[in-house]
Amino acid sequence: MTRKKVVIVGGGYVGFEVAKELDAHADVTLIEQREAFVQPPATIRALLDSALLDQIVLPYDRLLKTGRVVRGRAVSVSQTEVTLDDGNVYPADFIVVATGSSYAAPFKPSGDSIDDFRRASADVSAQLAAAKSVAIVGAGAVGTELAGEIAAARPDKDIILISSEDTLFPMYPAKFGNQIKRKLERAGVSVVLGQRVEDLQRMDMPYAGSVKLTGGRVVSADLVFPVVGSKPNTTLIQTLPGVNAVPSGRVKTDKWMRPSNFPNVFIAGDIADIGDGMTIVAITRQNPWLVTTLKQVLKGQAVEDQKPYAPWKKAPILVPLGPKVGNSWLFATVGNWITRKMKGKELFIPKYRKAFGLKR
Ligand SMILES: Cc1cc2nc3c(=O)[nH]c(=O)nc-3n(C[C@H](O)[C@H](O)[C@H](O)COP(=O)(O)OP(=O)(O)OC[C@H]3O[C@@H](n4cnc5c(N)ncnc54)[C@H](O)[C@@H]3O)c2cc1C
CATH class of the missing domain: 3.50.50.60 (FAD/NAD(P)-binding domain)
Structure with missing residues (x-):
């Protein structure tokens, strides 16, 4: 049986973990513009102990066993595919957008490099x-x-x-x-x-x-x-039908973390206004929900039959x-x-x- 395709955009705290957890359950493609993951909590101390930098820049090449990490910038998302700036198109049954947020230098990379x-x-x-x-x-x-x-x-x-x-x-x-x-x-x-x-x-x-x-x-x-x-990076999803951005720059979702009229497109992390803060702590709650839900819908269940996401009351x-x-x-x-x-x-x-x- 061919496995369903899950395309995840953004290899930050949401993207890398959801990709890793679904790797054995679907045909996973993680799209990330940078060659490595960077751990923001340690970028602060790295200013005083530069040796830490070598510990917190983590290449993606050993992350997935069967899926793939594609280096590139996603420029558009539809209900059925994600397109990159080099023209390559990745078809998808389910899409997770987790493009995160930008922060003043030197606490997060400001670009791809x-x-x-x-x-x-x-x-x-x-x-x-x-x-x-x-x-x-x-x-x-x-x-x-x-x-x-x-x-x-x-x-x-x-x-x-x-x-x-x-x-x-x-x-x-x-x-x-x-x-x-x-x-x-x-x-x-x-x-x-x-x-x-x-x-x-x-x-x-x-x-x-x-x-x-x-x-x-x-x-x-x-x-x-x-x-x-932090400034949420929502350009990719702002133009999807039915998207509702709030003054913070984040995007509202329904109870199943979906921001638009596309029933198979999910968002999480810093871009998603779900009732949580823009933190890894929030993501440690969102990721397990997302993984459990996606595993069920990959088996053919309806999203609406899954338990809705409940944010932290106080994280x-x-x-x-x-x-x-x-x-x-x-x-x-x-x-x-x-x-x-x-x-x-x-x-x-x-x-x-x-x-x-x-x-x-
Ligand atoms: C200095 C600092 C310290 C922090 N410390 C803590 C802490 O101790 N505890 C805590 O709970 N929170 C902390 N946070 C907050 C935490 O870092 C964020 O909540 C978290 O990074 C959000 O994860 P995310 O996956 O939503 O997005 P991000 O981590 O921002 O990742 C998004 C990824 O998407 C990629 N991307 C974006 N657009 C595209 C595109 N179009 N195509 C392809 N790839 C794309 C980016 O390159 C990036 O890798 C800290 C933040 C900062 C700045």
């Missing part, structure tokens, strides 16, 4: 080594972890972390954010809350300069890091501030020891190296 990503990381790392003062604009998980990593590795730097919110991690119980603030301050970071930066000069990469806060204060820094969030979060310190919310606030064990020490590197068929 891993060499460019390595260069961007090395350039910023050198600027950071030379900088006496650092201003971090945006105190989400990336900004907060960046402040913690710099403070842990280079306690001589003047670090200021600026947030427009009145507390750190306002979506979580106050104790969680308050403890992180205290730990940062103990490490020498100055945390400025409730102040919006009015004149961020660049959103795409760090720069030397100053920022003006709403209160009028001007902060000069040898290096200003813009870390104000757990792990926030290391360097390899030893940190806080996590795992349905209760926990501190250094658990955060270090679960994330801070190894940043999930062994887990993903193993998934890509590599040694530790």
Whole structure:
């Protein structure tokens, strides 16, 4: 019996895992524009420990046993096929689009080239080594972890972390954010809350300069890091019939992660507005659902007969501030020891190296 064709666009946290899990159940094609997967959680510490880069750039060549990873950029999706910019067309019975999001350099590759990503990381790392003062604009998980990593590795730097919110991690119980603030301050970071930066000069990469806060204060820094969030890459699906984009730039789905009138096209991860945040933690919930559902529909069952996806009510979060310190919310606030064990020490590197068929 010929196996059904599943084409997955984007080999990030959604794409690589869904492809790997379906490899034995379908004829899988994973389309990815880059020659390797990069692990964003570790790109922060890589600025202070460049040897990490070799650990977190993971080639796709050992990922699948029977399916294939095609290097290329998808430019259109229909109900029956995916077309690449080189003109090649990949027919599909089911399509998963997981084109993810872009982030300011050097935290995710900005284009297709891993060499460019390595260069961007090395350039910023050198600027950071030379900088006496650092201003971090945006105190989400990336900004907060960046402040913690710099403070842990280079306690001589003047670090200021600026947030427009009145507390750190306002979506979580106050104790969680308050403890992180205290730990940062103990490490020498100055945390400025409730102040919006009015004149961020660049959103795409760090720069030397100053920022003006709403209160009028001007902060000069040898290096200003813009870390104000991810930008979803939804171009590929925006033109599908019935697609509904929301102000965040993500795309709404039905209860079975389908964004359009095409019943066999699914999306997940950072592009999908399903009620989850733009995190790997969300994907650790979405991927098992997607894999289970696709396995059933590959056997001929109707999508609508499958259990709908239910997002996290409040997702757990792990926030290391360097390899030893940190806080996590795992349905209760926990501190250094658990955060270090679960994330801070190894940043999930062994887990993903193993998934890509590599040694530790
Ligand atoms: C610095 C940083 C640290 C983070 N740390 C954490 C953390 O500790 N915990 C956590 O839960 N979340 C973390 N996140 C968030 C996490 O990285 C994202 O939620 C996750 O990467 C989203 O996965 P995804 O598969 O949706 O997309 P992505 O990982 O963005 O992958 C999308 C893939 O699609 C490819 N692609 C895009 N368009 C095309 C196309 N047209 N054709 C072919 N390929 C294409 C891209 O090259 C990319 O490989 C972090 C983010 C950043 C920036």
